Amino acid sequence: MAERRKYKKRYCKYxxxxxxxxxxxxxxxxxxxxxxxxxxxxxxxxxxxxxxxxMISTVxxxxxxxxxxxxxxxxxxVVTAPFENLK
Amino acid sequence: MxxxxxxVIVKPTLTAEEIQASVKAxxxxxxxxxxxxxxxxxxxxxxxxxxxxxxxxxYFHVIYYTIAPSAINEIERRFRINEDxxxxxxxxxxxxxxxxxFDKLVQTAQKKAAAPAKEEVKTEEAPVAxxxxxxxxAPEAEAPAAE
Numbered sequence: 001m002a003e004r005r006k007y008k009k010r011y012c013k014y015x016x017x018x019x020x021x022x023x024x025x026x027x028x029x030x031x032x033x034x035x036x037x038x039x040x041x042x043x044x045x046x047x048x049x050x051x052x053x054x055m056i057s058t059v060x061x062x063x064x065x066x067x068x069x070x071x072x073x074x075x076x077x078v079v080t081a082p083f084e085n086l087k
Numbered sequence: 088m089x090x091x092x093x094x095v096i097v098k099p100t101l102t103a104e105e106i107q108a109s110v111k112a113x114x115x116x117x118x119x120x121x122x123x124x125x126x127x128x129x130x131x132x133x134x135x136x137x138x139x140x141x142x143x144x145x146y147f148h149v150i151y152y153t154i155a156p157s158a159i160n161e162i163e164r165r166f167r168i169n170e171d172x173x174x175x176x177x178x179x180x181x182x183x184x185x186x187x188x189f190d191k192l193v194q195t196a197q198k199k200a201a202a203p204a205k206e207e208v209k210t211e212e213a214p215v216a217x218x219x220x221x222x223x224x225a226p227e228a229e230a231p232a233a234e
Contacts (some may be wrong), residue, residue, distance in 0.1 A: 020184050020187075020188065021184060021185060021187070021188035023192065024176075024178075025149070066176045067135040067136045067137060067173075068136055069136050071136075071137065
């Protein structure tokens with residue numbers, strides 16, 4: 001429930017910003033659709049529309065292949081927030 | 088002819104000159120196969136999100152170019168043979184929307200290349216003196232004095 005309330009207001013933020021293309025090298029922009037364990041957040045929680053969810057998922061997978069974003073994060077690494085080190 | 092982008096991660100164990108040489112060799116692979124390099128963008132030495140071949144860091148280099156689609160196979164084959172590379176990612180820019188985005192990316196890369204001196208100094212000095220860099224707005228000038 002707590003999670004649900006956090007994302008209650010559901011609208012696509014990418015539609016609002018009129019995003020047409022996402023760059024996989026812009027790691028900071030991907031953060032919104034990633035959980036703290038770097039899983040891709042589901043649409044029901046972020047409120048992304050289908051089109052933008054498809055875009056973000058391909059972009060995140062590209063970034064993972066390029067070692068810009070981790071595939072998985074273990075419990076130890078979650079505490080140290082690897083994202084800050086990447087920048 | 089189609090627009091492509093290649094991200095290349097060069098081994099961090101090489102010296103700075105060797106890295107430059109291997110980057111040049113990579114660009115030559117593209118040009119020798121009939122490609123035309125629009126711009127390049129060096130992201131510099133970065134920490135990898137996960138270790139590749141026991142390397143924690145890597146030298147990131149992005150190349151934007153146009154080439155006939157049939158040549159991509161050969162380029163990727165050559166990249167796979169190259170032992171200096173940890174990883175490469177090839178992105179195709181095909182649809183109209185993607186081509187527009189490609190042009191934008193090229194423009195930002197060119198702007199970045201126009202003012203390279205500042206950025207290069209920052210990336211090199213950031214890991215050496217991290218605390219003074221956050222305290223002072225101009226790390227290039229202040230960092231040596233602080234040490």
